[in-house]
Amino acid sequence: xxxxxxxxxxxxxxxxxxxxxxxxxxxxxxxxxxxxxxxxxxxxxxxxxxxxxxxxxxxxxxxxxxxxxxxxxxxxxxxxxxxxxxxxxxxxxxxxxxxxxxxxxxxxxxxxxxxxxxxxxxxxxxxxxxxxxxxxxxxxxxxxxxxxxxxxxxxxxxxxxxxxxxxxxxxxxxxxxxxxxxxxxxxxxxxxxxxxxxxxxxxxxxxxxxxxxxxxxxxxxxxxxxxxxxxxxxxxxxxxxxxxxxxxxxxxxxxxxxxxxxx
Numbered sequence: 001x002x003x004x005x006x007x008x009x010x011x012x013x014x015x016x017x018x019x020x021x022x023x024x025x026x027x028x029x030x031x032x033x034x035x036x037x038x039x040x041x042x043x044x045x046x047x048x049x050x051x052x053x054x055x056x057x058x059x060x061x062x063x064x065x066x067x068x069x070x071x072x073x074x075x076x077x078x079x080x081x082x083x084x085x086x087x088x089x090x091x092x093x094x095x096x097x098x099x100x101x102x103x104x105x106x107x108x109x110x111x112x113x114x115x116x117x118x119x120x121x122x123x124x125x126x127x128x129x130x131x132x133x134x135x136x137x138x139x140x141x142x143x144x145x146x147x148x149x150x151x152x153x154x155x156x157x158x159x160x161x162x163x164x165x166x167x168x169x170x171x172x173x174x175x176x177x178x179x180x181x182x183x184x185x186x187x188x189x190x191x192x193x194x195x196x197x198x199x200x201x202x203x204x205x206x207x208x209x210x211x212x213x214x215x216x217x218x219x220x221x222x223x224x225x226x227x228x229x230x231x232x233x234x235x236x237x238x239x240x241x242x243x244x245x246x247x248x249x250x251x252x253x254x255x256x257x258x259x260x261x262x263x
Contacts, residue, residue, distance in 0.1 A: 011172065014078035015071075022071045026062075034062035038212075065187030065220040069180050073227045076176040080238050083169065087238070090245050093131045096122075099256045106262035112143040115257075131249050134158045138257055148261045155258065159250045166242045170235065177231045184224020191217025 034056070041053040061070070098119050107115060116139045119132045126132060134155055141147075141154045195214050 010082060011075075011079065015075050018071045018074035018078065022067060022074060026067050030058055030067075031062055034058040059215070060219045061223055063187060063216050063220055065183050065190070065216075066223045068183050069220075069224045069227050072176050072180050072183070073231060076173050076231050077234070079173050079176075080234055083166075083173075083238055084241065087241050087245055090129050090131065091248075093126065093129055094248065094252065098132065098135060101256075105260070107142075107257070107260045108262060109143050109146045112139040115139055130159070130162050130246065131252060134162075134249055134253055135257065138253055142261055146263050148258065148263065151261060152254075152258055155250060155253045159246045162249075163243065163246045166246070167239070170239060173231075173235050177228060177235060180231065181221075181224045181228045184221040184228075187220025187224070188217040191215070191220065 037056045037059055045053065060066070099115065116136060119127070119136055119139075122132055127136070137158050138151045138155050142151045145151075191214060194216065
């Protein structure tokens with residue numbers, strides 16, 4: 001039986017944890033407090049027609065659409081946290097002396113085996129990361145072709161391929177960022193539909209049901225848009241950090257390797 005990819009398992013487990021955590025908070029804290037506040041406000045409104053109820057955070061986030069948005073928010077944060085941790089591990093390799101910092105001699109094609117030994121001594125997990133992989137590709141290409149321009153093209157191509165791969169891995173997070181405001185709009189449609197269904201009660205003077213349904217409509221959109229703004233900000237910060245890593249990898253190869261190559 002073929003094993004499931006580790007990334008898929010992480011996505012599935014993080015989604016289940018987000019669902020359980022958010023639903024537990026809603027059942028234990030949010031909805032009981034929201035119902036108590038609504039009941040207290042209803043009593044005060046009946047006693048004083050001029051009473052204006054305060055907006056409570058529990059009432060704003062109590063509906064199903066808001067709960068779904070918070071679940072997706074935690075899920076997206078878990079995925080972005082995993083990507084940020086991977087990017088941090090990539091950047092840690094810049095602190096390791098993979099190539100001599102004070103390089104004074106030119107590197108000839110026959111010298112590449114000696115320069116590749118410190119990189120090949122890394123663990124298998126480290127060798128799969130961008131900087132060691134790019135350096136080994138450049139050294140092997142130079143030994144095989146003895147062409148500096150070909151080495152520079154290989155480094156640039158490797159970094160561009162890694163950048164495209166990292167960008168494609170953000171597709172799930174982009175989908176979540178799109179789904180959150182969509183769920184908010186679904187809550188708006190549901191709330192407006194409920195309000196229209198209670199229009200006959202409003203015509204008779206009872207506007208409590210219509211007011212509550214319109215509250216569902218506006219609160220769901222309000223919460224969804226706020227969460228979407230936060231997720232998009234975090235996603236762009238993550239993408240910027242990943243792009244910096246690929247750019248610094250190419251710069252590292254250029255300054256520490258390619259400039260010293262000589263045929």
